Amino acid sequence: MKLPTNLCFSVGLLAVASLAMVACDPAPNDVREWSPGDHDQAVSTPGTANPRAGTSARPGAEIDLVQLAWEKSCVTCHGARGRGDGPQGPMLRAADLGRVEWxxxxxxxxxxxxxxxxxxxxxxxxxxxxxxxxxVVRIRGLKHP
Ligand code: HEC
Known part of the structure; x- marks a missing residue:
């Protein structure tokens, strides 16, 4: 049975876009199943150039780690913007890391x-x-007047 277009459309609004496309597209010729290999492969086919492929194993991995460390270890006291206003900040008198004079x-x-x-x-x-x-670099970026 073919679903009426408007029903298909409203399903599409609710469902994840790609799922809706598979469900409603009458001929999904070029859609194939995702396989775990897709995720790890560096795509280097001409025309589908992936700017991050082939540069280094994980570009930006360090930035992720820094962000993670900041969020996990510092924000509870210093606050997301480093102003000493995290949940535990006032109690422990966590420093405002953006103070110009400091x-x-x-x-x-x-x-x-x-x-x-x-x-x-x-x-x-x-x-x-x-x-x-x-x-340290991140803290330097917190400077505020
Ligand atoms: C348990 C609360 C707490 C956590 C978690 C915490 N801090 Fe602090 N931080 C403080 C307090 C309190 C001070 C003020 C220390 C003092 O001089 O008495 C401070 C001071 C600092 C200072 C010196 C500021 C100044 O004015 O001299 C830096 C830099 C700093 N923290 C960075 C960080 C970073 C980066 C993290 C995460 C890796 C972090 N802090 C996690 C409580 C915390």
Whole structure:
């Protein structure tokens, strides 16, 4: 039985777009089943150039790790914008990492050291050096007037 077009359309609104297309397209000739291999293959067919294929194993992986570390380890105290307004921020007096007067006098090495060793109520973080460095860069971007 063929579904009426308008029903097909409303199903399409509810369903994930690709599923709806498979369900409603009368001749899905070029749609084939997804297989796990699709995900791992570096697509290098001419015309379907994937800009990330072949550059390095995981471009951006470090940035992901830094973001993850920030969200998992820092935001509870320092807040998403680093202003010391995370859920635990006021209680522990977490520093506002964007303060210009602090940003202007602290060195990158000192920031890294605080993260690595902790200070007073702030715990130490045993993170890989690249992630600590990424956090320093991130903190530098928080500077606000
Ligand atoms: C449990 C709460 C808590 C967590 C989690 C936390 N901090 Fe802190 N942080 C603090 C407190 C409190 C201070 C102020 C320490 C002091 O000088 O007494 C501070 C200070 C700092 C400072 C120095 C700021 C200044 O003004 O001297 C930096 C840099 C910093 N934190 C970065 C981070 C980073 C990056 C993370 C995540 C990896 C993190 N913190 C996680 C509580 C926390």
């Amino acid at each position: 940003q202007d006098r602290v060195t990158d090495a000192e920031i890294a050291e605080t993260i690595r060793k902790g200070r007073n109520k702030m715990p130490a973080f045993d993170l890989p050096p690249q992630v600590i460095q990424g956090l």
